[in-house]
Amino acid sequence: MYTYDNLKDDIAYLTFGGVETGSIGKSLLGNDIYYVHVGQKDAKQVIITGGIHARENATAAAVVLQAYALKDEQTKLGFYFVPMVNPDGALLIEKGAAAMGKYAELVKRVNGGDDFSMWKANARAVDLNVNCDAKFGQGKGNVFFPSPHGYVGEYPFSEPETAALRDFTLDVRPIFTVSYHALGREVYWQFGDGNRKADKIMAERIADFLGYKKVDGELMSAGGYKDWCVLSGIPAVTIEIGDEKVGHPATEEKLRQDIERNLRLPAKITELWYELYESGNIRGV
Numbered sequence: 001m002y003t004y005d006n007l008k009d010d011i012a013y014l015t016f017g018g019v020e021t022g023s024i025g026k027s028l029l030g031n032d033i034y035y036v037h038v039g040q041k042d043a044k045q046v047i048i049t050g051g052i053h054a055r056e057n058a059t060a061a062a063v064v065l066q067a068y069a070l071k072d073e074q075t076k077l078g079f080y081f082v083p084m085v086n087p088d089g090a091l092l093i094e095k096g097a098a099a100m101g102k103y104a105e106l107v108k109r110v111n112g113g114d115d116f117s118m119w120k121a122n123a124r125a126v127d128l129n130v131n132c133d134a135k136f137g138q139g140k141g142n143v144f145f146p147s148p149h150g151y152v153g154e155y156p157f158s159e160p161e162t163a164a165l166r167d168f169t170l171d172v173r174p175i176f177t178v179s180y181h182a183l184g185r186e187v188y189w190q191f192g193d194g195n196r197k198a199d200k201i202m203a204e205r206i207a208d209f210l211g212y213k214k215v216d217g218e219l220m221s222a223g224g225y226k227d228w229c230v231l232s233g234i235p236a237v238t239i240e241i242g243d244e245k246v247g248h249p250a251t252e253e254k255l256r257q258d259i260e261r262n263l264r265l266p267a268k269i270t271e272l273w274y275e276l277y278e279s280g281n282i283r284g285v
């Protein structure tokens, strides 16, 4: 299992090696939501996130390994890697309710037991990937009470984790974002009517590169980070890493082969960006 402590070790190691790292803000329990920056600072930027769902914290390992793979290469873009958007959720899975401070009783009650291995939400049982301002509360599977998954929260961006991610995104103004989830070996790209022809081709080419399936349509999704990015005019994809068959919780061990497949995606995104968006060949609509 890839833990929050593992991430802190990786952040320390990368920082020691001269890589820029930092925090986009704090979680509900005051844990840093770390970022790693690799590549050009004065170029266009891409944001890659993982670990927004607690039980999918192995996606954090995938994102960190991408940063390691890219750090010694030349790239024309800049990449902000935010490996673990939901550190409290990862700590809950690893250490149980006792690690949730004043929310310990709440998570136990909501979960109905001590086995948190299927938990997706944050420390007060809000699902961060339905808490963003994108058709808030209209998604399939949304619920309106604290829950291990699907609770939208009181209002859009009510949680410190999603508010931090929003502010960071508005600050960085990325040209593209990738949100890692598990499982399914799928690439989701559409939301609302703001999608352009190049976005579709981008999703198609990413799916081809990974050997995953491109999935069209928003499929009653709402409130996701990728959904909000697309509505905000930022091309974005959600990548469901790993074969459905391995089942949840999707540990790093189970995802090893897929993490390997995704390792060089940042370089591929750079290549595709210049081919599709900067070339003038496939522009707009």
Ligand SMILES: [Zn+2]
Pocket (backbone or CB within 6 Å): 053, 056, 129, 180, 181, 182
């Ligand atoms: Zn997820």
